[in-house]
Amino acid sequence: MDLPLQAFVFDFDGVIVDSEPAHYRAFQAVLEPLGQGYGWDEYLAHYIGFDDRDGFREAFRRGERELAEADLEGLIEAKSAAFDRELAAGLEPIPGAVECVRRLGELLPLAVCSGALRQEIEPTLAALGIAEEFRVVVSAEDVAHSKPDPASYRLAVERLGESLGKPLEPAACAAIEDTPTGAASARGAGLWVVGLDRGGDAGLEQAHRVVREPAEVDADLLAALGRGEQA
Structure with a gap:
């Protein structure tokens, strides 16, 4: 595909x-x-x-x-x-999230971009058995301005490019976010944005696509985003 x-x-x-x-x-x-x-x-x-x-x-x-x-x-x-x-x-994973990470990790290089602290993120990813799926983790300590500022997503794209040994354009990347603040950050950095709206009222108007469950984020959805198709 x-x-x-x-x-x-x-x-x-x-x-x-x-x-x-x-x-x-x-x-x-x-x-x-x-x-x-x-x-x-x-x-x-x-x-x-x-x-x-x-x-x-x-x-x-x-x-x-x-x-x-x-x-x-x-x-x-x-x-x-x-x-x-x-x-x-212990923190519970979002239903279907671990499977989503593994599924997309077979297709694309992955990163985490979060306003949480690294000491919170990395042990949790390890406990869930998915730490090795991510080439890059951008956390609160890495930027001076948090979401909705686009700085963290710009840095994630830059570091992903470095990990791949080639420049990476934001428009060649997609992100998944569950808040308006996060969606604004990713879109402001130039990424395609999938909004995860599990409750149906998250206010994710800035997302290019909105899904209700991580299971909906699959190769077909990513291909549609890559072609510039929006919901």
């Missing part, structure tokens, strides 16, 4: 693993003692897709409180420790 695409990039949280509830609980473990806590619905509406850095900045901005940059690293470290406790309990 003709497959004009040359690489595929996976988001991590909400696409490979169902980690958003764990991230929410870890944020609240840090914010609630400061009087800055918020509900799950507010997290979904305003915070999902941010990395830790911008998540704390947004919480303080919405709470109309000053956040000194000098204090930000301590908050991030505290949230990371809280999330490590969540990791120790």
Whole structure:
């Protein structure tokens, strides 16, 4: 089958693993003692897709409180420790995600592009038995600006090209994202975007194609994207 695409990039949280509830609980473990806590619905509406850095900045901005940059690293470290406790309990994969990674890995070079920390991503991929499927992992530490800024996807494409020993154009790559923030980042970097909308209300208008389950992302869909076909 003709497959004009040359690489595929996976988001991590909400696409490979169902980690958003764990991230929410870890944020609240840090914010609630400061009087800055918020509900799950507010997290979904305003915070999902941010990395830790911008998540704390947004919480303080919405709470109309000053956040000194000098204090930000301590908050991030505290949230990371809280999330490590969540990791120790284990994260469940999104149904069909592991199979999707392996299926696409037989077709194309793969990368992860995420606002999560590397120490969160790599052990989880290893626990799921899919770490070796990915040539590149771009995490929060690798860029100064998180999604929806396109910097992380630009870097993922650049590093994928380096791993292949040849320049790689963003338009020759596709990504899968489950949030408007992530879809905006990937599309802003020039990639084709598959939106994973498991609940049917994710607001993924910037995606070129929208699917309900990872099982729908197959060679036929990738070939259609590579030909420039949109839903």
